Amino acid sequence: MSAWDTSLGWSLMTILVTGGSGFIGSNFVHDWLAQIDEQIVNLDLLTYAGNQENLSSLDEDPRYTFIHGDIGDIELVSNLFALHQPRAIINFAAESHVDRSIHTPEAFVQTNIVGTYRLLDCALRYWNELSGDEKTNFRFLHVSTDEVYGSLDPNEAAFTETHRYEPNSPYSASKASSDHLVRSYHRTYGLPVLTTNSSNNYGPYQFPEKLIPLIIHNALAGKTLPIYGDGQQIRDWIYVGDNCSAIRRVLEAGRAGETYNIGGLNEKTNLDVVTILCDILDNAQPKADGTAYKSQISYVQDRAGHDRRYAIDAKKIIGDLNWRPVESFDTGIQKTVAWYLDQQDWVANVTSGAYREWVEKQYA
Ligand code: NAD
Ligand code: DAU
Numbered sequence: 350m351s352a353w354d355t356s357l358g359w360s361l362m363t364i365l366v367t368g369g370s371g372f373i374g375s376n377f378v379h380d381w382l383a384q385i386d387e388q389i390v391n392l393d394l395l396t397y398a399g400n401q402e403n404l405s406s407l408d409e410d411p412r413y414t415f416i417h418g419d420i421g422d423i424e425l426v427s428n429l430f431a432l433h434q435p436r437a438i439i440n441f442a443a444e445s446h447v448d449r450s451i452h453t454p455e456a457f458v459q460t461n462i463v464g465t466y467r468l469l470d471c472a473l474r475y476w477n478e479l480s481g482d483e484k485t486n487f488r489f490l491h492v493s494t495d496e497v498y499g500s501l502d503p504n505e506a507a508f509t510e511t512h513r514y515e516p517n518s519p520y521s522a523s524k525a526s527s528d529h530l531v532r533s534y535h536r537t538y539g540l541p542v543l544t545t546n547s548s549n550n551y552g553p554y555q556f557p558e559k560l561i562p563l564i565i566h567n568a569l570a571g572k573t574l575p576i577y578g579d580g581q582q583i584r585d586w587i588y589v590g591d592n593c594s595a596i597r598r599v600l601e602a603g604r605a606g607e608t609y610n611i612g613g614l615n616e617k618t619n620l621d622v623v624t625i626l627c628d629i630l631d632n633a634q635p636k637a638d639g640t641a642y643k644s645q646i647s648y649v650q651d652r653a654g655h656d657r658r659y660a661i662d663a664k665k666i667i668g669d670l671n672w673r674p675v676e677s678f679d680t681g682i683q684k685t686v687a688w689y690l691d692q693q694d695w696v697a698n699v700t701s702g703a704y705r706e707w708v709e710k711q712y713a
């Protein structure tokens with residue numbers, strides 16, 4: 350598809366993506382360029398979670414531009430808007446790990462709140478100078494999380510877009526704050542914003558501090574598989590490619606000012622997820638000593654303030670925008686394990702140095 354072929358009348362042919370070198374962002378950039386012939390500028394600070402290797406296959410692609418920098422750098426961001434004249438911005442950049450937010454909340458306040466505020470403000474100044482279709486069709490899409498809604502009891506209905514905000518960790522509080530700022534820039538200044546609140550993503554390029562890649566990595570390394578508390582916490586898993594297709598759909602057809610919940614319709618306990626991973630690995634890469642990977646499971650101290658259950662009601666995006674996830678948990682998790690088995694060099698590169706220090710601190 351060409352950007353010119355859409356019914357939206359886009360005249361600007363560039364999108365600005367922030368945090369495109371992280372997990373969801375790099376999947377989004379790959380999927381976008383595979384499907385849409387349009388320039389992408391990726392602004393990323395390359396924190397521990399950002400990895401240029403994720404997008405190295407695009408080094409020679411004239412449609413892709415990488416800019417190393419901070420979303421909170423007003424001068425840099427203003428210059429990027431002026432130079433590249435994007436028709437949309439998709440804000441993935443964030444500190445994203447709940448456990449790290451418990452140890453070091455400051456970084457979450459800086460990037461997720463202050464950084465988002467500055468990005469919004471630069472976008473507003475740029476948008477105010479546009480006119481005609483360019484102004485009407487501009488979008489600021491903010492990528493957020495279901496964690497802003499807090500924790501559900503076992504029998505409570507899944508999160509809808511109107512569920513009250515009740516964040517419980519410094520991470521989710523910082524994302525909730527950024528969502529409110531985004532909303533306010535629409536209500537107060539008219540900036541055409543969109544917000545997506547998605548459930549837990551999994552798939553290629555996820556940093557092995559998060560549950561699924563951490564379990565695969567530890568299992569293969571013969572290490573313990575740490576389960577916080579009783580392992581009965583529930584997450585609603587979505588394959589990252591499905592979240593990316595939902596974000597593209599919201600960008601294309603979402604109504605300015607609206608929020609859209611995105612979920613994969615896959616609620617699972619953490620213990621079930623770990624057990625499924627162990628079973629897949631038993632088949633794909635049996636252990637030399639003949640024991641099952643499950644024998645490496647170890648129950649460890651629970652996360653402080655641990656949310657018990659998340660579940661997404663995705664009726665709005667399904668009904669209004671005709672989007673649906675393609676992957677079931679069974680198909681998505683098989684693909685994911687196959688990717689990690691095939692990409693052990695990538696895993697080795699990202700788990701050197703600072704990663705080891707994090708693991709020692711978190712699982713001491
Ligand atoms: P990630 O941690 O893998 O990647 C974050 C990226 O942002 C990295 O490339 C990092 O270098 C970059 N970054 C951090 N601070 C920056 C700054 N100040 N300026 C520019 N770049 C910066 O995160 P992810 O899992 O890919 O999540 C992406 C977004 O989606 C986040 O906003 C997160 O809150 C949201 N989200 C994630 C999930 C999930 O399951 N991973 C689910 C729902 C929502
Ligand atoms: O719900 C969306 C959110 O999902 C995103 O906003 C976050 O950016 C993303 O990190 C993720 O948050 P979680 O805290 O749910 O993901 P994580 O992979 O860290 O943990 C998933 C569950 O597994 C959670 O209940 C904690 C548990 N867990 C995690 C780790 C790392 C363990 O039991 N052991 C572990 O070692």
